[in-house]
Amino acid sequence: MTARPRIIFGEHATQRPAIERLIDHARFDVSFGAFADADFAPFDLVVPLRLEEFAAARAANADRRRAVVPDAALVELCDDKLLFNRRLIELGFGDVVPALLPDDTDAYPFVRKARRGDFGAGIRMVRGPGDDAAVPDGFAQAAVAGADEYVLHLLRIDGAVRYSLCYRYDMGEPLAIRGEAGAAIGIHPADPEPAWATCVAVLDATGFEGTCCFNYKLEDGRPRILELNPRFGGSLVGDVNGYVAAHLAAIG
Structure with missing residues (x-):
């Protein structure tokens, strides 16, 4: 894992701006993207924000563990x-x-x-x-x-x-x-x-x-x-740094 873990979140109209504001950018290298077209290889953690992104997030585990999402x-x-x-x-x-x-x-x-x-x-x-x-x-x-x-x-x-x-x-x-x-x-x-x-x-x-x-x-x-x-809930944004740190530790 890199010194500053790379994390990609999905797209969400209200959650994205809040995450961008609250995430510790000095600690985490954060991106957002349309999961259907994303290349997950450079990332240490994949966090879908909408149910439509889950299938692509599951595929992020094809070569190594980057995402833990419930099965379909x-x-x-x-x-x-x-x-x-x-x-x-x-x-x-x-x-x-x-x-x-x-x-x-x-x-x-x-x-x-x-x-x-x-x-x-x-x-x-x-x-x-x-x-x-x-x-x-x-x-x-x-x-x-x-x-x-x-x-x-x-x-x-x-x-x-x-x-x-x-x-x-x-x-x-x-x-x-x-x-x-x-x-x-x-x-x-x-x-x-x-x-x-x-x-x-x-x-x-x-x-x-x-x-x-x-x-x-x-x-x-x-x-x-x-x-x-079965997803990232809106009020979780308030402790997004704690959540991301725990998720990375669990899959590291």
Whole structure:
């Protein structure tokens, strides 16, 4: 590995400028690029920022290890919220999955979710009959009350967690949906302990390798997993130097 490790990140409209601003350029030689056309040979670490970049990043391991990303089947599993919930239940994690409801449910409040989508897209909180509306290719799930939503970033390589970072998002009201339509009123570092064992057990059970972030709430002190994003999450940018250093150490 070179004295100043060479790292290539993928392209992302909001994450790229933040990474460029926060990365320690004296410590890391950083580039950004369209992965489909990239020559990864000169780089020590390849970090995709969007799911479309994963296939090319996997190919970076053809001659030596430069990238650790989840396999395609796991990405598909996590990207389909309904499929992911069902798989968790099959694996014995049903007690941390908010209940899946029939499409015609009147168990208010509940959430209608599109099976795919990022940052709150396609998610609707249904508080009563007047709020309900169809969500294309969607499903119904019990709402988890609580103004606090947590994000736990994890990097798992060779069966071990090599990096973690946790934040608490204060949404201001119990049934808010975090995303473009619902911004947090405060973001705070958080202790992942209440959800740590569960999240790590999920990664172990699925054989997940690479970078991910769990979104969850706590209900009576127990985690309720909302989703697992199998990629570099936006709030990880704030500690990009710590993440990159841990990733390089794990594959070095």
